Amino acid sequence: MTSTSHAPHFKELLVIGDILDPRSGQRYEAMLVRSSKIVDVGSRAKFDFAGMERADLTGQGTIVPGFVDAHSHLQTGSRVLGLNISVHTPPADCIDDIVAILQQAAASEAGSQRWIEAQGNLGQNYRLTDKRYPNRHDLDRVSTDRPIIVRFGAHVWAFNSVALNELGIDRNVVLPNPAHVEVDEAGEPTGIVNDLVMVESQMPSMAIPGPAEGSFGAALVKTATDYFTARGVTTIGEMTDGIDSLSSLREAILSDDVVLRVKLYALDSVVRELVSAGTAPSVLGLDDSRLEHRLMLGGYKLAADGGISAREAAVWEPYADRAGYIGQLGLSPGEVERLVEKAEKQGLQVLVHAAGDRAMDFALDEFERAAGKLESRDGRPSWNSTHRIEHLGNVFATDERLKRSRELDVLPVVNIGFLFGIGDSMAGVLGEDFATKPLYRLRTLLDLGFPAVGSSDFAGGLPEVSNPLLLMRVAQDRTTFGGVVLGEDQALSPIEALRSVTVDAAAALDMEGLIGEFSPGALADFVLLSSDPLAAQPDELGDGTVRVLETWLGGKRVWWADS
Structure with a gap:
């Protein structure tokens, strides 16, 4: 049995228990929350308990920040899983x-x-x-x-x-x-x-006919609850799926039926045009003060090629299982460059989907041209926002490409859940020796000074990947659905894996200091786990041994599992 709550929100609350901060790696005994934000953390002796509302979780498990998913398709997933x-x-x-x-x-x-x-x-x-x-x-x-x-x-x-x-x-x-x-x-x-x-x-x-009128809203709430809130996720980077579904999402957040923080990236053309024109906040109702830190505009999402699972990613060498075919680019030269220039003036991010190596090189070329128009800072472009290349680091993750990303200060976003979900199918992309190729290189990204971003790309095709505990497991054991171990040298430590789905993912959303950590001024989003994730074996993170007991958003308990 599970429950969601519209419980009262305390103006001031003292949270007591085993509190683990992934940024510092330190543990605390108490955390003071006021008006949905963290005021202070420390030992129990640091705080005066007199007359204070308390959430005493001592002995019940380990408290970690609310999990962050930097790339999701909740709206799409709600249709295909819920309907x-x-x-x-x-x-x-x-x-x-x-x-x-x-x-x-x-x-x-x-x-x-x-x-x-x-x-x-x-x-x-x-x-x-x-x-x-x-x-x-x-x-x-x-x-x-x-x-x-x-x-x-x-x-x-x-x-x-x-x-x-x-x-x-x-x-x-x-x-x-x-x-x-x-x-x-x-x-x-x-x-x-x-x-x-x-x-x-x-x-x-x-276009495939849409769902029956009124059916999508219920599917959206159920999917958000079952695949995100119940799994301890409190913030997602969401790729838009049209005005109608976005309107349903807005209403569900306002009613607290969807208890997530959502940062939007304009993927569909209609929303993208609104963002480009600067009218998205008013037209989409994002300027409502009730949506502060709940439904936010993050930027744009473009696709430089198709999906690697469809063998439509643009590659330099033909696919091993599709002789003579190298995919197709979906953008023209200058499209990303021009959008980056506009986004920089708007204070917004640009995310470019690039699944194949030819598309990755195209995207890097585009960012390089845009960077050439900026002043440099410490030898790197002085971007106003964190721009990203989605899937760079999954496959074709050569040292040259990752180092070039570092020089351009463009963030590669790896989908580590894909290693588990479709890692076996990379034989059809790279050949039977695929396990020897550079794949899903989180360790290399850390070594280059990048965050190892936790990102599911959840859209319903791999329902399991929205579980941050599974992502932590795969980041450590590197094992596919079929049992193949890919790139043991790229494995993360337990604390690094926890950072990937908290503070590192927050960095990809340009929300550092606000989510994914326990520091003064951060939003009081946290998860009570049944046991310490740093002490668990990797397989215990995905099999239910370590599980989410409670999810809190802004100092309010919004989901819990009954005993």
Whole structure:
């Protein structure tokens, strides 16, 4: 059993227990909270208890700062997890299992909507015994009169024949970069379409019908609670998914049904245009004083290429499992450079998705040109904001690229959960010797003076990766879903792993000193864990041995697990 609370918010509260600050590595016995912020920390003897409201958590576990996820897609994840049929592995072991689940759903009330929508795993072709995704013929076994879509993460979608026909996807269709239709030997679509999500706004006819009116709000609240708050996450960097879903998120935060701090990065074109015009705060209602430190504008998100799981990332050498193909760039020269110049004037960040090495080099070139127009400070660009390259450091993480990032002072953001979730599938990207290649290089980033940022890229395809305890485990044991150990020399220590999902992730959001640590002036967001995460074995961080007992936001308990 779990609970969420609209409990009273104490103006002044003394929190007592084993309080572990990841920034300093020090432990404290008490923490004074006033008006949602930390006033002081220290020993019990430091504070006068008389007449003070107290939260005595002594002996119940270890208190750490609220976890921070620097890159998430809560809105997208809410749709695909809250409103779609789950065909994840486990439990589905093969394509026949997926077909059976969909057949059962199609015959039930849950399948009464015309479109049958399902969600599987990112890289699920490497988890299924068939070692491939279901194609149109497999899905036609479910229905030949209702359209079907199965999303395998954000980048790989499978359709049946009815859906392909309704969307106008045939052998002659031409999609903008980086979208790609897979075809068979006869040139006919197989049903697999890559990175359609990247071009939906450019091709309205390709848009999948939205959820039934009123259904998204409930799914949003449940997903935020189950996949973030219950896992101890108190702040996320959220990639926008359109005005309608953003409006639902705003209302849910105002009503405290979603108890998160959310920093927004404009990914969809409509919100991006509002941010560029400077009208986003007023049009989106972000200027409401009730949303201070709850719903904030962070900046922009651009995609330089497609997803590596779809083999649409722009690479220099052809994919090992897709002969002759090197992906496609999704941006033109100058796009990032111009946006960075604008963002610098606005005090906003620019995040560039670059999953392939060709896209990474493109992004670095763009930042270098933008940096050339700035004054340097200690030999590095004097940026006003922390600009980031998402996924740089995952794959193709050469010393040269990471050192170049350091020289440009552009932050590489690694998704360490991908090592667990899709690490095995990197054989299809790099070849059978993939385990010997530089992958997910958190240790190297620390050595270069970067924070080792905790970032899930949660979008429903890997539901487990929004769990910061799992990310801490993988950062230490470096083990994939299939049991392969990748880059033991890149492993983090327990305290470094804790920093990655607290203070280091806060740095990626330009929120250092405000979240992710126990220092005077920081927001009083914290988590009560069942035991000390620094004393746990790595596998105990992901198997429920170490678990979240309570989540607090601004000095208020917002979630707890019943005994």
